[in-house]
Amino acid sequence: xxxxxxxxxxxxxxxxxMLIAGLAAFPLYALTRQDRARPELTDRIWRAxxxxxxxxxxxxxxxxxxxxxxxxxxxxxxxxAQSFQDIVRQSDVGTAWLYRSAALAAxxxxxxxxxxxxTPVAALxxxxxxxxxxxxxxxxxxxxxxxxxxxxxxxxxxVHMAAAAVWIGAIAAFLLLLSPRRGDxxxxxxxxxxxxxxxxxxxxxxxVLTIAGTGLINGQMIIGAENLGRSLAxxxxxxxxxxxxxxxxxxxxxxxxxxxxxxxxxAAVARMDAGDDxxxxxxxxxxxxxxxxxxxxxxxxxxxxxxFGTLDPFxxxxx
Amino acid sequence: xxxxxxxxxxxxxxxxxxxxxxxxxxxLIASTPAAGSTASKVTSVSLHFSEKLIPATIKTSLxxxxxxxxxxxxxxxxxxxxxxxxxxxxxxxxxxxxxxxxSYTLSWSAAGADTHRMGSEFSFTVK
Numbered sequence: 548x549x550x551x552x553x554x555x556x557x558x559x560x561x562x563x564x565m566l567i568a569g570l571a572a573f574p575l576y577a578l579t580r581q582d583r584a585r586p587e588l589t590d591r592i593w594r595a596x597x598x599x600x601x602x603x604x605x606x607x608x609x610x611x612x613x614x615x616x617x618x619x620x621x622x623x624x625x626x627x628a629q630s631f632q633d634i635v636r637q638s639d640v641g642t643a644w645l646y647r648s649a650a651l652a653a654x655x656x657x658x659x660x661x662x663x664x665x666t667p668v669a670a671l672x673x674x675x676x677x678x679x680x681x682x683x684x685x686x687x688x689x690x691x692x693x694x695x696x697x698x699x700x701x702x703x704x705x706v707h708m709a710a711a712a713v714w715i716g717a718i719a720a721f722l723l724l725l726s727p728r729r730g731d732x733x734x735x736x737x738x739x740x741x742x743x744x745x746x747x748x749x750x751x752x753x754x755v756l757t758i759a760g761t762g763l764i765n766g767q768m769i770i771g772a773e774n775l776g777r778s779l780a781x782x783x784x785x786x787x788x789x790x791x792x793x794x795x796x797x798x799x800x801x802x803x804x805x806x807x808x809x810x811x812x813x814a815a816v817a818r819m820d821a822g823d824d825x826x827x828x829x830x831x832x833x834x835x836x837x838x839x840x841x842x843x844x845x846x847x848x849x850x851x852x853x854x855f856g857t858l859d860p861f862x863x864x865x866x
Numbered sequence: 867x868x869x870x871x872x873x874x875x876x877x878x879x880x881x882x883x884x885x886x887x888x889x890x891x892x893x894l895i896a897s898t899p900a901a902g903s904t905a906s907k908v909t910s911v912s913l914h915f916s917e918k919l920i921p922a923t924i925k926t927s928l929x930x931x932x933x934x935x936x937x938x939x940x941x942x943x944x945x946x947x948x949x950x951x952x953x954x955x956x957x958x959x960x961x962x963x964x965x966x967x968x969s970y971t972l973s974w975s976a977a978g979a980d981t982h983r984m985g986s987e988f989s990f991t992v993k
């Protein structure tokens with residue numbers, strides 16, 4: 548079992564950075580240019596972005612401090628500035644942290660102008676978010692693989708996390724669009740949400756295929772098909788199995804959203820527009836429930852990864 | 867053309883994604899004097915590791931644990947200066963004076979690229 552503080556920070560960072568990238572990407576592919584500029588649709592997303600960027604900077608700095616202290620074999624408070632600097636300079640993890648901090652600082656600065664230029668700033672936020680997510684590849688198993696194999700492993704890991712970020716960001720964006728915080732979302736917002744759910748189906752399919760493909764490559768790199776049995780006997784393999792089960796649950800929910808709940812919402816919106824039916828509260832509530840479970844599964848996956856990513860795949864040495 | 871290329875491409879891919887036994891934790895793989903050995907005229911101790919180490923994380927200590935006529939005395943610190951090897955995987959402790967006859971224990975700990983702090987210790991004898 549690794550250090551719980553380090554694992555907690557890893558989880559928070561995965562979630563935070565993936566949301567930055569995924570939430571910023573959402574309006575770019577799921578909303579039209581006009582809709583992107585409408586505050587009632589995107590204000591919540593932009594506000595979330597700012598908090599996420601600020602939190603990401605703090606979390607990332609805290610995480611680097613805790614990691615440097617554990618690499619030094621001392622407590623966080625016993626870590627001095629000089630050895631922190633040395634570790635940042637000498638290690639790949641440190642270099643990755645510098646890039647991550649720069650990307651997050653740029654994103655935070657850019658988010659000030661997001662209302663004025665929504666499209667370019669959202670693109671910049673998505674790009675900076677993806678850079679920040681990508682740097683996390685150096686904090687897992689992919690960071691320790693050397694040579695050409697290491698490069699392939701890291702690229703595969705980065706693509707895996709980027710696809711996950713887009714998926715998780717979309718779930719969060721739909722929840723924000725359909726959030727009942729200040730009364731039910733207005734009919735127009737619901738209609739736009741129904742449209743963007745439709746548009747997401749292509750992006751979502753690409754994400755799922757990418758996640759599955761790169762996941763297989765990563766699994767082969769870390770465990771290898773022929774060692775599968777040996778790893779399943781260790782906590783790492785069991786964590787991976789739980790992750791796959793949660794992924795299957797997310798797939799089932801996504802399929803239900805795509806083929807059942809989204810068409811139902813679309814039909815309800817059409818009936819409402821035609822004046823046949825009142826506000827589609829039930830269709831919205833069903834979709835929201837499914838999205839909440841999907842989001843919970845996604846966060847559970849991130850928590851699992853934050854934990855078993857620090858373990859030896861075959862339960863070798865204790866960490 | 868494509869058909870003839872496919873098998874070699876597949877083989878290359880299989881090679882590239884062959885599992886690399888990701889347990890890349892840093893281990894001590896060799897040392898002079900070797901663990902458990904008896905040596906004489908020791909003026910330096912060299913350590914060879916399985917992975918590159920992050921220099922800022924390395925901690926080593928060399929203590930004398932016994933000398934002729936005095937078995938098991940409290941550990942006495944031996945002064946030395948240390949230098950990293952060019953490959954980043956080895957390190958040499960340059961002793962201020964050649965080691966006197968007795969038993970010594972060297973312990974090390976450090977983190978490699980995988981950020982896990984590892985360490986071990988070993989003993990040797992000087993006659």
